[in-house]
Amino acid sequence: MVYWCDLGNNQSVYLNEQAGQTIVTLQSASPGQQQQSSSSFQTGAWTAPPQAFQTSTGVVLQLHTVQNDVWFQIQGNGIHLSQPPLLLNTPSLPMQQVESAPGIAPFLPMQPMQPMQPMQPMQPMQPMQMGNMSMSLQPMEMRMGSSTSAAQFCRQCGASVQPADRFCTKCGTQLQ
Numbered sequence: 026m027v028y029w030c031d032l033g034n035n036q037s038v039y040l041n042e043q044a045g046q047t048i049v050t051l052q053s054a055s056p057g058q059q060q061q062s063s064s065s066f067q068t069g070a071w072t073a074p075p076q077a078f079q080t081s082t083g084v085v086l087q088l089h090t091v092q093n094d095v096w097f098q099i100q101g102n103g104i105h106l107s108q109p110p111l112l113l114n115t116p117s118l119p120m121q122q123v124e125s126a127p128g129i130a131p132f133l134p135m136q137p138m139q140p141m142q143p144m145q146p147m148q149p150m151q152p153m154q155m156g157n158m159s160m161s162l163q164p165m166e167m168r169m170g171s172s173t174s175a176a177q178f179c180r181q182c183g184a185s186v187q188p189a190d191r192f193c194t195k196c197g198t199q200l201q
């Protein structure tokens with residue numbers, strides 16, 4: 026059960042009690058933007074609808090709970106627990122019962138995840154072509170730490186071989 030009260034100056038407050046926990050949501054609307062902040066207080070279950078009063082220092086809220094009356098003071102965008110104020114001939118602000126409060130609907134169903142789109146297979150690299158010239162990129166191999174001899178390849182199959190190898194490890198061709 027949610028109660029809503031218009032505080033004037035484009036500000037309104039929502040009061041919601043869940044299992045002895047009172048959630049106070051302050052909403053302020055200014056041109057172009059809307060702000061809201063929620064505070065949660067352990068108050069105990071309500072025994073009557075809450076009330077709001079406009080006082081000289083701001084709006085106070087009164088909760089009637091199973092334990093005691095609980096008072097809140099709203100100042101600016103803040104909500105504070107407060108001592109019982111002096112409310113001599115202070116008119117109460119109209120409190121309306123509403124369906125729900127903004128930001129207090131934690132039970133929204135999750136949106137199902139979209140299935141992953143299958144990845145496009147990689148296109149094989151096409152040889153570069155420039156006019157009539159065509160160049161194909163041969164896999165290049167670089168060896169570090171051996172400055173005395175360049176990389177060697179089997180003259181038969183093109184596999185890379187070690188300078189010390191006597192036979193190609195791939196095709197068996199004698200190298201030396």
Ligand SMILES: [Zn+2]
Nearest residue numbers: 179182193196
């Ligand atoms: Zn070979």
